[in-house]
Amino acid sequence: MTIVKSGSAIYQSLGKDGKGSVSTETGALSNHPYGFNTRFEDGKGTNPEELIGAAHASCFTMALSFALSDAGFDDGELNTTAKISLEKSGDGFEITQSALTLDASVKGITEDKFEEIAQGAKENCPVSQLLNTKITLEYKLAN
Template identity: 60%
Template sequence: MTTRSGSARYEGFGKEGQGHVSTQSGVLSDSPYSFTTRFGEEPGTNPEELIAAAHASCFTMALSFALAQAGYSAGTLETTAKVTVVQADGGFKITRSDLALTATIDGIEPGQFESIAADAKANCPVSKVLNAEITLTHTLNG
């Protein structure tokens, strides 16, 4: 079992409040977040972009391991995740995460690639925790 942690502190309330978020690894250390970093253009982070980064990295690593297990050893994978947030039921909800993958894999057949990628999308831990529609589009080079 592996446990990772993150923390957040918010001072003030509502739109005027300001927060900071940190991760156990120190990659984020008191990174600012607020209403305007979340719904505006102020520099800083927000929960949705952190979820998008987590989903892109989780899926890409799951796919990498699945490809290695299938016998492939050379190539590159690049994934972008776009998380959509909508206002619903008096609050906000993440309704979808759209994964866009560009892959270069020596010697793989398109059908096998699609099957392995679909399995990685369905079974990476972040996909499993999201209560949202998850899509995957891909470009296979090579």
């Protein structure tokens, strides 16, 4: 079974002066602004790193929740933040890290068992595996 979800972006007037918007298929984001000023300055809107952070935090937290439940732990709360690092690299930029920070409360679990399950969720959630996946590109160019 393949599940396909989508997001889209529009960018008008190219370069630093350009303005864009990002949307999700479900409407969670609808024409939400992004651009140079929201990524590298204090502009209002979002940026790719913030969206990746939200995706990674939510994916990991859900994977951990399911793994804990599968192991018999059903009472608890998980709160995760993912900080995405963007660094200058050569002529461009590179995402170098996703730092997950988790606050958890799980009734009846030992620290060793939690560590084992949490590390498994970190390694196996689909967003954690993203950089090891096949990346494809389809495009249409209009001149």
